[in-house]
Amino acid sequence: MDEFIIFLKIGLTHVLNIHAYDHLLFLIALTVPYVAKDWKRIIILVSCFTLGHTVSLFLSVFNIVMVKASWVELLIPITILITAFSNLILVGKSSKNGNISFIAVVTVFFGIIHGLGFSNYFNTILPGKPTEKLLPLLEFALGIEGAQIIVVVAVLILAFIAQNLLRFNKRDFTLIMSSFVIGVVVPLIIENPIWKK
Numbered sequence: 001m002d003e004f005i006i007f008l009k010i011g012l013t014h015v016l017n018i019h020a021y022d023h024l025l026f027l028i029a030l031t032v033p034y035v036a037k038d039w040k041r042i043i044i045l046v047s048c049f050t051l052g053h054t055v056s057l058f059l060s061v062f063n064i065v066m067v068k069a070s071w072v073e074l075l076i077p078i079t080i081l082i083t084a085f086s087n088l089i090l091v092g093k094s095s096k097n098g099n100i101s102f103i104a105v106v107t108v109f110f111g112i113i114h115g116l117g118f119s120n121y122f123n124t125i126l127p128g129k130p131t132e133k134l135l136p137l138l139e140f141a142l143g144i145e146g147a148q149i150i151v152v153v154a155v156l157i158l159a160f161i162a163q164n165l166l167r168f169n170k171r172d173f174t175l176i177m178s179s180f181v182i183g184v185v186v187p188l189i190i191e192n193p194i195w196k197k
Contacts, residue, residue: 011143029083052111060119077188079110087178
């Protein structure tokens with residue numbers, strides 16, 4: 001039981017760590033086009049992200065996929081930028097309310113990229129045979145999922161306050177939050193060390 005709590009907590013803090021805010025920015029960009037009544041759709045997307053994140057850790061644990069950290073560190077803010085930018089393009093359009101299969105597939109792919117960014121650290125904190133890492137990996141994934149739900153609820157509460165108390169309409173709230181996310185991630189992309197090589 002102690003090991004379960006340890007890896008659950010690592011998953012929670014991986015997402016809720018303000019110093020590693022890339023995950024938070026992605027969740028904000030993913031959630032802002034929706035409102036509380038879309039909670040099932042949001043949970044599906046968040047679970048798709050967790051699935052992708054877990055698959056990439058699984059592939060890393062078994063040395064099936066290894067990617068240079070410098071490329072992953074560039075790709076992570078790019079995935080956030082694409083998500084936020086798509087909000088600007090699609091805001092107020094029916095595609096956000098229709099079929100989410102395309103968005104779900106993209107979210108799984110983005111989860112894989114984000115998971116690769118954590119894979120080296122995960123392998124260093126958990127030495128041993130790959131098969132010994134499977135249960136901790138699932139416990140970690142539960143922590144990720146729980147933390148993501150906390151962030152989604154916080155964003156939905158913020159959206160409720162902005163739209164019902166401060167009288168922002170949904171479109172303006174989505175534009176403001178997505179623009180904020182873009183404003184944070186563009187410097188991360190520009191300042192990435194990969195451009196200095």
